[in-house]
Amino acid sequence: MQKPKAIVVGGGLSGLAAAMALAENDFSVTVLESRPRLGGRASSFVDRETNTSIDNCQHVNMGCCTNFQHFCETAGIADAFHNEKELYFIDRNGNVNRFAASAWPAPLHLLAAFHRLGYVSAQEKRAFASAIRKLARLDRAPSPRQSFAEWLSENKQSSNAIDRLWNVVLVSALSETLDRVDVMHARKVFVDAFLANRTGWIVQIPTAPLDELYGQRLRQWLDSNHVELRLQSGAKSIHEQDGVAKTIELRNGEFLSAEHFVIAVPHFLVPDLLPQRLADDPQLSGISDLQTAPIASVHLWFDRQVTSLRHAVLIDRLSQWMFNRTELQSETQHRPASDELDGSEQATFYYQIVISAARNVEGLSQNDVIEQVVKELGEIWPEAKQARLLHSRLVTEHRAVFSPVPGVDALRPLQQTPIRNLQIAGDWTKTGWPGTMEGAVRSGYLAVENILAHCGRPQQLVRPDLPVSVLSKILLRL
Numbered sequence: 001m002q003k004p005k006a007i008v009v010g011g012g013l014s015g016l017a018a019a020m021a022l023a024e025n026d027f028s029v030t031v032l033e034s035r036p037r038l039g040g041r042a043s044s045f046v047d048r049e050t051n052t053s054i055d056n057c058q059h060v061n062m063g064c065c066t067n068f069q070h071f072c073e074t075a076g077i078a079d080a081f082h083n084e085k086e087l088y089f090i091d092r093n094g095n096v097n098r099f100a101a102s103a104w105p106a107p108l109h110l111l112a113a114f115h116r117l118g119y120v121s122a123q124e125k126r127a128f129a130s131a132i133r134k135l136a137r138l139d140r141a142p143s144p145r146q147s148f149a150e151w152l153s154e155n156k157q158s159s160n161a162i163d164r165l166w167n168v169v170l171v172s173a174l175s176e177t178l179d180r181v182d183v184m185h186a187r188k189v190f191v192d193a194f195l196a197n198r199t200g201w202i203v204q205i206p207t208a209p210l211d212e213l214y215g216q217r218l219r220q221w222l223d224s225n226h227v228e229l230r231l232q233s234g235a236k237s238i239h240e241q242d243g244v245a246k247t248i249e250l251r252n253g254e255f256l257s258a259e260h261f262v263i264a265v266p267h268f269l270v271p272d273l274l275p276q277r278l279a280d281d282p283q284l285s286g287i288s289d290l291q292t293a294p295i296a297s298v299h300l301w302f303d304r305q306v307t308s309l310r311h312a313v314l315i316d317r318l319s320q321w322m323f324n325r326t327e328l329q330s331e332t333q334h335r336p337a338s339d340e341l342d343g344s345e346q347a348t349f350y351y352q353i354v355i356s357a358a359r360n361v362e363g364l365s366q367n368d369v370i371e372q373v374v375k376e377l378g379e380i381w382p383e384a385k386q387a388r389l390l391h392s393r394l395v396t397e398h399r400a401v402f403s404p405v406p407g408v409d410a411l412r413p414l415q416q417t418p419i420r421n422l423q424i425a426g427d428w429t430k431t432g433w434p435g436t437m438e439g440a441v442r443s444g445y446l447a448v449e450n451i452l453a454h455c456g457r458p459q460q461l462v463r464p465d466l467p468v469s470v471l472s473k474i475l476l477r478l
């Protein structure tokens with residue numbers, strides 16, 4: 001019997017997740033990607049100066065990202081992540097605060113580590129713990145228009161605690177400033193990552209460039225599962241007939257037909273692809289009101305090691321996370337020691353610094369940002385002052401993720417469009433998750449769940465969340 005044909009538009013993680021789930025369920029799948037590479041917003045490019053593949057930005061996930069993990073296991077790339085079971089928070093004075101779980105079950109597993117943090121007072125810690133309990137017990141936002149910054153001030157959090165505790169977690173997780181964060185989005189981060197299960201908070205960092213994961217290794221999976229991949233093939237519009245999506249028109253004028261279509265592109269590109277009559281459909285009208293937030297990454301190549309830590313969370317700085325790419329990649333690549341080099345080669349030590357919610361950086365020159373970041377590193381690690389900066393670059397993704405502003409979920413559409421055989425996917429669709437790789441993968445799985453249901457083969461593809469510990473159920477009513 002001939003396999004049903006499905007076309008997926010977009011080779012980002014949502015489109016790839018959809019394509020893989022379709023292929024596993026016996027569909028004949030074509031992926032159309034307008035760029036010459038896969039991965040979408042989670043991809044790499046070649047830095048000409050160093051002739052190496054570098055990520056547009058460091059991408060990390062956490063233990064609570066169950067669907068992203070399933071996606072990586074299916075694609076055979078789950079081995080390419082380092083599990084950070086100890087986090088290093090570095091305060092203004094350069095003190096390293098080690099943060100790791102004790103043997104207690106959630107939600108008490110991180111309590112001792114939290115109490116050891118040296119850069120907030122005992123009183124601030126008590127107020128934080130009380131607010132966390134209250135936040136966890138919320139079953140809906142107190143007011144749909146209230147921002148999380150307002151909720152925090154209502155709940156008596158000092159500006160020090162906001163800067164050094166709440167901001168540190170949420171700005172990185174949601175890529176937004178707290179005055180632009182929905183209360184329930186903030187709650188989700190704390191519940192899923194820190195309160196429900198002992199492993200939710202573990203940070204997983206790729207040990208290879210994203211292009212190697214999605215552009216090469218995942219591509220092998222697509223090839224061996226007979227997914228047709230068409231790079232540099234931009235889609236122009238979907239055409240319907242009698243209320244059914246029939247064909248897709250490519251930018252080169254070609255038309256392709258299929259029984260099912262999944263549009264997995266960023267939200268601001270969706271309206272142009274959809275049939276005109278959907279443009280004003282109330283179910284999709286919120287798309288044009290979604291806002292976006294920028295993320296910047298500073299890439300630095302030094303002539304010597306600045307720190308041997310694989311990562312660091314930087315408190316009270318412009319920079320929020322430092323990733324030691326040389327150290328992380330040394331797990332998969334051989335790095336020549338200085339005495340192995342032939343004299344013409346220079347040993348380089350590559351660090352990536354991430355600045356989320358980077359609106360304050362957008363107005364600055366590349367040199368100013370790099371100078372400030374290098375200065376901050378020098379204040380923390382004296383080696384950075386001695387080191388010679390061989391090469392640097394700033395990459396700013398202006399529309400990195402959708403902004404989780406108060407009430408945002410009312411604007412996010414379901415994957416099922418009013419046209420039965422047309423799905424939309426993307427981190428910005430209704431997934432219950434913020435703009436993350438987990439959200440992207442979930443949206444792809446949800447789109448395929450709809451397709452399978454239409455084919456009379458209903459199946460749950462979305463993986464369950466981590467189980468909630470008994471103690472979290474009792475103490476926090478999770």
Ligand SMILES: Cc1cc2nc3c(=O)[nH]c(=O)nc-3n(C[C@H](O)[C@H](O)[C@H](O)COP(=O)(O)OP(=O)(O)OC[C@H]3O[C@@H](n4cnc5c(N)ncnc54)[C@H](O)[C@@H]3O)c2cc1C
Nearest residue numbers: 010012013014034040041057059060235400426427436437
């Ligand atoms: C700088 C930055 C840092 C981030 N850090 C993290 C992180 O640490 N952890 C995390 O979980 N998430 C992070 N994210 C978010 C994460 O990258 C996204 O949530 C996820 O990659 C979105 O995947 P997607 O498939 O929904 O969309 P996209 O990745 O945007 O994929 C859409 C694809 O569609 C293609 N396309 C567009 N139009 C067409 C067309 N007409 N025809 C064919 N193809 C088309 C695009 O080229 C693209 O490949 C970060 C994002 C950025 C930008």
